[in-house]
Amino acid sequence: MLWVIYLLPLATVAVLMLLNCPYEWWWFLLLGVLCDAALYGCYRFFRWYHNKSSEFRGSYATSTYYYEAWNELRSRQVPVKDNKGNTVGYRTEHYVVYHPAEWWVHYNTGESEAVGRRYYEYLGQLWGTTERFHNMYRNYHTIDGDAYSYEWDGVEDTCETRTTRHSYVNPLKHSNSIFRYKEVTDDEAEELDLFDYPPIKGEDQEVVLGREVSEMVQKKFRFINAYYGQQREIKVFVLLFDAAKHKPDVAVRQRAYWHGGAKNEFVVCLGIKDGRTVEWCEPFSWMDKPTLGAAVKGYFLKHPGLNLFAFGCWLEGNLSLWERKQFSDFRYLGLPLSKIQYTLLFILSLGLCYLTYYILLANYLIQPIIQQ
Numbered sequence: 001m002l003w004v005i006y007l008l009p010l011a012t013v014a015v016l017m018l019l020n021c022p023y024e025w026w027w028f029l030l031l032g033v034l035c036d037a038a039l040y041g042c043y044r045f046f047r048w049y050h051n052k053s054s055e056f057r058g059s060y061a062t063s064t065y066y067y068e069a070w071n072e073l074r075s076r077q078v079p080v081k082d083n084k085g086n087t088v089g090y091r092t093e094h095y096v097v098y099h100p101a102e103w104w105v106h107y108n109t110g111e112s113e114a115v116g117r118r119y120y121e122y123l124g125q126l127w128g129t130t131e132r133f134h135n136m137y138r139n140y141h142t143i144d145g146d147a148y149s150y151e152w153d154g155v156e157d158t159c160e161t162r163t164t165r166h167s168y169v170n171p172l173k174h175s176n177s178i179f180r181y182k183e184v185t186d187d188e189a190e191e192l193d194l195f196d197y198p199p200i201k202g203e204d205q206e207v208v209l210g211r212e213v214s215e216m217v218q219k220k221f222r223f224i225n226a227y228y229g230q231q232r233e234i235k236v237f238v239l240l241f242d243a244a245k246h247k248p249d250v251a252v253r254q255r256a257y258w259h260g261g262a263k264n265e266f267v268v269c270l271g272i273k274d275g276r277t278v279e280w281c282e283p284f285s286w287m288d289k290p291t292l293g294a295a296v297k298g299y300f301l302k303h304p305g306l307n308l309f310a311f312g313c314w315l316e317g318n319l320s321l322w323e324r325k326q327f328s329d330f331r332y333l334g335l336p337l338s339k340i341q342y343t344l345l346f347i348l349s350l351g352l353c354y355l356t357y358y359i360l361l362a363n364y365l366i367q368p369i370i371q372q
Contacts, residue, residue: 050336057109264324288325
């Protein structure tokens with residue numbers, strides 16, 4: 001169907017050319033190319049929008065900066081008018097631009113974020129490092145603004161983490177391949193006590209779900225996701241199920257509910273017995289070789305007592321076993337459009353055909369009438 005959508009404007013141009021419209025040949029070529037370029041642009045947008053998925057990425061603050069307020073003198077040319085309103089010349093006008101104070105946080109991903117003065121001071125107290133002075137060497141007018149900064153001290157306990165959501169193209173989302181999981185409805189998910197993705201609150205999110213755990217445990221896994229997330233391209237979730245209610249196959253349903261998980265996710269599903277013992281462990285991810293998943297299962301066979309902080313320390317030391325699946329390997333599946341999107345492209349193609357007709361033929365036919 002897609003080739004028909006592209007062919008319609010070209011066919012319209014060809015027919016109008018055969019009708020001997022009094023235009024140069026390049027007019028016809030230009031309109032045909034512009035119509036198909038517009039259709040291709042819409043097709044690419046629709047394809048991206050229909051097949052995009054989201055992933056969560058962790059990062060951490062590396063430094064925070066305070067930029068003092070300053071001002072500068074600028075000049076501009078202002079027209080000089082006579083008493084009739086005609087411009088007779090220009091004069092130079094000087095004016096002062098004021099730049100207010102700013103506070104910024106820089107992350108290990110290269111991103112920066114504007115914050116307030118209190119957060120700047122909070123990070124300075126948290127890290128306990130010496131405030132550094134930076135001469136900005138500004139070409140200022142009357143207020144010379146310089147900068148101050150604090151650097152992270154590199155200690156895990158003072159690591160300020162955050163989570164952000166990002167989009168990527170997922171060829172598996174609407175494919176009919178064996179990799180696509182059976183849809184799990186919200187009612188089924190509620191019945192099976194499956195987990196939704198936790199929301200981002202205060203720029204971060206909980207990653208250990210299913211029961212109340214200490215802040216020390218949550219912070220450990222947040223640190224793993226933040227400190228190693230950029231380098232290892234990993235996002236760890238730990239899901240705790242009641243082993244008295246759920247067998248290991250609930251992990252399969254959880255994976256289906258999350259559509260296989262995002263490309264960077266390593267999800268550890270644990271069945272907890274009596275709140276103290278790990279009865280079963282079922283990790284899932286998109287790894288080609290589940291080396292880390294097998295190692296995690298082996299860890300809980302040797303350490304069935306529920307100690308998530310100890311598991312986090314072990315996991316941190318074994319992340320060399322992780323290798324994220326490259327979703328470019330699934331390009332052969334293609335990126336399909338929905339029926340509605342195909343319909344919209346077809347309507348757009350017809351609209352461009354009419355526009356081409358109006359420009360080349362209708363405009364030519366009504367010119368004599370307008371001139372009369």
